[in-house]
Amino acid sequence: MKKQHIKHRLHAATCGVFSLGLLGATPIVYAEASATVNFQIPAQKLIPALSAFAEQSGVQLLYSSEMAEPLRAAPLHGRHSVEQGLRHLLTGTGIGFRFVEPGVVTLEKRAAPADPTAPRSDAATLAPMTVTGSAEYDSTDPYNTDYNRPNAVTATKTDTPLMQTPLSVKVVPQQVLKDQQVITVDQALRNVSGVVTGAGGSGTFFIRGFGNYNVYRDGYLNQSQWAHTEDLENVERVEVLKGPGSVLYGRTEPGGLVNFVTKQPLNTPYYSLRQQFGSFDHYRTSVDATGPLTDSKDLAYRFNLGYQSNHTFQEFGGDERLFVAPSLRWNISDRTTSTFKIEYSDIKELGRGTVPLMGNRPAPIPRSRNLGDPWNIQEDEYFMLSLNTVHAFNENWKLQHRFNFTNHTLTMSGKFPTGAPVQPNGDQTRFFFAQNIDDNDYQHNFFNALELSGKFDTGFLKHNLLIGGDYYRTDYRATSAGFTPKTGDTTDIYHPIHQPGPPAILPGDVDLGEWTLPWFGLYAQDQIELPYHLHALAGLRYDNATSSWHGSSFPDTSADKVSPRGGLVWQPIPEFSLYGSYTENFGASNFYDWSTKTPLPPQTAQQWEVGAKTELFDGRFSATLAYFDLTKQNLPMSVGPGITKAVGEAESRGIEFDLSGEILPGWSIIGAYAYTPFAKTIKDSAGFGNSGKRLNNAPEHSGSLWTTYEFQKPLLQGVKIGAGMQAVGQREIGYNETAQAPGYVTMNMMLSKFWKIGASRVTAQLNIDNLTDKTYFGSIYSYGPSQYGAPRTFMGAIRIEY
Secondary structure (H helix, E strand, O other), X not given: OHHHHHHHHXXXXXXXXXXXXXXXXXXXXXOOOOOEEEEEEOOEEHHHHHHHHHHHHOOEEEEOHHHHOOOEEOOEEEEEEHHHHHHXXXXXXXXXXXXXXXXXXXXXXXXXXXXXXXXXXXOOOOOOOOOOOOOOOOOOOOOOOOOOOOEEOOOOOOOEEHHHOOOOEEEEOHHHHHHOOOOOHHHHHOOOOOEEEOOOOXXXXXXXXXXXXXXXXXXXXXXXXXXXXXXOOOEEEEEEEEOOOHHHHOOOOOOEEEEEEEOOOOOOOEEEXXXXXXXXXXXXXXXXXXXXXXXXXXXXXXXXXXEEEEEOOOOOOEEEEEEEEEEEXXXXXXXXXXXXXXXXXXXXXXXXXXXXXXOOEEOOOOOOOOOOOOOOEEEEXXXXXXXEEEEEXXXXXXXXXXEEEEEEEEEEEEEEEOOOOOOOOOEEEEEEXXXXXXXXXXXXXXXXXEEEEEEEEEOOEEEEEEEEEEEEEEEEEEEEEEOOHHHOEEEEOOOOOOOOOXXXXXXXXXXXXXXXXXXXXXXXXXXXXXXOOEXXXXXXXXXXXXXXXXXXXXXXXXXXXXXXXXXXXXXXXXXXXXXXXXXXXXXXXXXXXXXXXXXXXXXXXXXXXXXXXXXXXXXXXXXXXXXXXXXEEEEEEEEEOOEEEEEEXXXXXXXXXXXXXXXXXXXXXXXXXXXXXXXXXXXXXXXXXXXXXXXXXXXXXXXXXXXXXEOOOHHHOOEXXXXXXXXXXXXXXXXXXXXXXXXXXXXXXXXXXXXXXXXXEEEEEEEXXXXXXXXXXXXXXXXXXXXXXOOOXXXXXXXXXX
């Protein structure tokens, strides 16, 4: 082969053209431009990289050797189409390409656009591809198989390399969601250290010891007064910022911030249909379609749909989900782009059962038993409208405006075990609760944000500046009934008697709550590149938040706060960095002391964090080790009938380790471990004796590991196997250490095979969750009841892509 390579180079010198497609003695089977190939090409000089590309793809490349001789190629790993792979391989070389006939490509020098923001004019134009840091290829590529993402937007609202971010950020990319067949939030977050499932499974979660049920979509708050159940059908990746996020996002919980980065319209057509089927009559149909609407590609669309119906392992249990998300991107000019998006979700959950306490443990009843009634139902309906417009003044400065409107309605009715322990004879008290009594409840959320960002130099300092302001408003109406003795009852947990229907609700039983919660914020952030491989981050935010209760004697409340953040990264070599940061947080409103109707001060928090990061194997693998110390103040506590004071304080300290990426060709891994030895209430002026006691649902040890291997040899090419585990230590139920949920370990497996059929790619997949059929409690409520995790569950899927 070496002699033949020299021969062709001599031929190139005489003819001016070098044909790599002629290498090798076997006949060439020309690949189509859209054909996907599993490339394994390291960073090297361009000519040998092109030789490897031709050999692995089966295309013939025609070009001048003099043109390619002095250049280097970007590394290319994983499965790509021929077009996408070649485009990335040529990144930064100034060489374009065009298909002169099927399987034959000509490479040629192209002139750089006079305006860097203008679209390129080479004939093989694909979807815009942003390569930053050591990214392998476009992260929005539907065929992207990477488990690692070197950049994230959540921590800084700019596309920043994680190695240069002085905060702990974990990204769960699309391929992990596919391999694990993730449907719910808790399934996605089990890949992140320091995160455990909260009450209700998919609606709440705990990060670094503190509860949270607010999530973000593309950086805007998808807030709910209730635990809103998210659907992930149009989610590209999940980014989790550990610790406070107030500086850029306003009022947040200090443990962390979960941001769903959604799928965007692409210039390259892509269509996917997936049918899932599994245990307990689980059926889910998913559709993903995107592409340009005009020849100029000024208009592009994306459409995502998901429909699911299933029973559960518990009697009376079942879900029905519908999710629809169309979006349209309009390139108004070379410098201005606007994206319009709609999301609609309707999720019905039937008969979700909980397990009450018996002594200091959840009661020993079978997983299938439901102490609720057959008519228990919860319907979570959600609508979102979004408009995001970006205008680039030049290659360094841009202005972005975002508007979002969401409406969320929760309708529920059911009987549930109270927090009281089960009596020795098995009796358990239950309460009735209903929401949206008159079908007129709503929660309207309005969000506006305007941001200016730009890059500039001052002497030897390089700045990336972000200045912005946002306004958020919630208009809320809720009608509810329940929690009264006359609507409750007692049942025997061993021989429950179920009621045929809900109790009658009289007008005097209904409580009406109406309030408005507006806030606005102004913020500034500067990311500074200094000499000696130092990167600094400085940010400041001012928040002003108010609340108004309509039709009540409660006065309006108002609170404001200035929240700083600062951090420093030292990256002595590209593969390693050390960082430290300090952040303050502006948290939830505590509303009022109900006895005196006086406003309570809002919750606040501070965090110190230090850590180390590494990025190996040409950016295909990364890991973060972090130590944090997080304190939260002004926790509300009841000190008497109707008397509430903000007199609590809690602290969480620990070590977290996250890793993800490709270790060897075809072998990918994502893992997480958290050691939180200190997560306690450190101040309890209410006198409940909670001081020094461990926080609710904050295990000392927790972690997960998931790994897959895609066979590289021709005989088994397209076959992928995977296995994983999740471990959660013992957790406190409540805040006084009187009851615990035992720890658990579950095992998971997967097997998949893909085939290339014409222009389509077909993938068959099987996942087995809780392989050993472990009986465990997956989520707990702070007031006592717990929920069983699912038993051994099978999930199959057939996916067609083209």
